[in-house]
Amino acid sequence: MPEALRLALAIAAKDVRAELRSRTALLSAVVFAALVLVVFNFARDPTAIAAVDLAPSVLWVTFALAAMVALNRAFTVERENGALDALLLAPVPRGAVFLGKLLANLAFVGTVEAVTLPLFVLFFNVDLGHALPGILGVTALATIGFVAVGTIFSAMAVRTRFAELLLPVLLLPFMVPPLIGAVQVTSRLLADRPLSEMLGWLRLLALYDVVFVTLCTMVFASVVDE
Amino acid sequence: MSEAASARRLVRRGSAVTLLALLALAGVYLLALGFTPIEARQGPAQKIFYLHVPAAWSALLAFSLVGLSGGLYLWLNDRRLDRFAASSAEVGVAFGVVMLTTGPIWAKPIWGTWWTWDARLTLTLFLFFLFVGYLALRAALHDPSERARFSAVVGVLGLLLVPFIHLSVYLFRTLHPQPVVLKPSAPSLPPEMLRTLLISTLAFVLLYIGLVTIRYGVALAEEEREGRLDAA
Numbered sequence: 001m002p003e004a005l006r007l008a009l010a011i012a013a014k015d016v017r018a019e020l021r022s023r024t025a026l027l028s029a030v031v032f033a034a035l036v037l038v039v040f041n042f043a044r045d046p047t048a049i050a051a052v053d054l055a056p057s058v059l060w061v062t063f064a065l066a067a068m069v070a071l072n073r074a075f076t077v078e079r080e081n082g083a084l085d086a087l088l089l090a091p092v093p094r095g096a097v098f099l100g101k102l103l104a105n106l107a108f109v110g111t112v113e114a115v116t117l118p119l120f121v122l123f124f125n126v127d128l129g130h131a132l133p134g135i136l137g138v139t140a141l142a143t144i145g146f147v148a149v150g151t152i153f154s155a156m157a158v159r160t161r162f163a164e165l166l167l168p169v170l171l172l173p174f175m176v177p178p179l180i181g182a183v184q185v186t187s188r189l190l191a192d193r194p195l196s197e198m199l200g201w202l203r204l205l206a207l208y209d210v211v212f213v214t215l216c217t218m219v220f221a222s223v224v225d226e
Numbered sequence: 227m228s229e230a231a232s233a234r235r236l237v238r239r240g241s242a243v244t245l246l247a248l249l250a251l252a253g254v255y256l257l258a259l260g261f262t263p264i265e266a267r268q269g270p271a272q273k274i275f276y277l278h279v280p281a282a283w284s285a286l287l288a289f290s291l292v293g294l295s296g297g298l299y300l301w302l303n304d305r306r307l308d309r310f311a312a313s314s315a316e317v318g319v320a321f322g323v324v325m326l327t328t329g330p331i332w333a334k335p336i337w338g339t340w341w342t343w344d345a346r347l348t349l350t351l352f353l354f355f356l357f358v359g360y361l362a363l364r365a366a367l368h369d370p371s372e373r374a375r376f377s378a379v380v381g382v383l384g385l386l387l388v389p390f391i392h393l394s395v396y397l398f399r400t401l402h403p404q405p406v407v408l409k410p411s412a413p414s415l416p417p418e419m420l421r422t423l424l425i426s427t428l429a430f431v432l433l434y435i436g437l438v439t440i441r442y443g444v445a446l447a448e449e450e451r452e453g454r455l456d457a458a
Contacts, residue, residue, distance in 0.1 A: 149383060152379065152383075156363065156379070156380075157363075159367065159372060160363070160367055161366060166359070166362060166363060166366055169355070169359040169362055170356075170359045170360075170363060170380065172355070173352040173353065173355050173359065173384075173387065174356075174383065174387060176348070176352045177387070177390040177393075180345075204393055207390075207393075212383070212386070215382070215386060216383075219300060219379045219382060219383075222300050222375045222378065222379055223379055
């Protein structure tokens, strides 16, 4: 295994371990996502709009909001007791630090998504059926991209006085392409459309992931190094 | 020459260019209203095209230059690039406001609605929000070097977001007119309309240069004052 990847995994493992010891952030994020789903259910007129018509957008808005909550804490924990400074003192390439934080965030957001999905099926009475592998795939594809951008913006936002406000303002424009793509693919999956109708969007999502993960890894040093 | 003096000189020169650009813009109005044929299907409503499209192009130019100078800043670490990026972002947001107000005024008579969630509208709106966020981030940071580095990163990432915006235009079914100038085949706009459009675009670019020069001078003066306060 390349050295950088090993270091990144070590950093991610540290974050996951810290998270599993307290579990408060993870639990709060899961509860938050569940509450968003509940609120959405009451934000539609059930006699006018069928749950399934709204389902893809509900799912993705919930994922996006939950990711935002999760990303806000990614670097606030590193701020306490100057933990980030200590991490940066370690002889680890900045790219590996970024990948480590990215993997940890993906684990966090992925866990929230994994809990949200069954709740979504339950609340919205959606029959995922054989669309499930596809939904899982497109979720991974869309999440990687915006969590990568979110990780870097989170590192910046914690340096300001109103991080909780600045992160969504910066990140939401970047979430738009992956969210549109993910909603389009999800609704086609739920409607049993052929793969050829989703291919364009899937390419866009994959390209977004490649471009932004690479770019964010490259510029991360400029964010953390004085 | 002292920084304060060169700041004053920049503001003076920028004001002159801005004045020239505003005069040119008045000329564009005359040209568009009096000397350019009326579009057959849209009638006089289409005249706003000569304002809307150049404003949109200049906003995109401004945002692209923010991204480019951000990238260069991360490489060269030159304060001037950061000052330019900040100025360009502010002017770009101003042009964005022109684009986002003329757009609905044009859309109401032609599409029958002020706003539609068409792909290009949605995504230019979000690009506009991105640069409002860029300015908010700048305002929230106090350390000049940190501010420069962070906003350069946002600028570079924003620049990379533009192609994704363009890609989604073609993927999303759209109400928006398909490109009439920048497209693989020859422009489909009649030559008289193309002429007015190009002249208006030049006027907007001139306006951009003037406003950015003023804003750059102001940034220079602000830094000079901050430096003086720190020294005192």
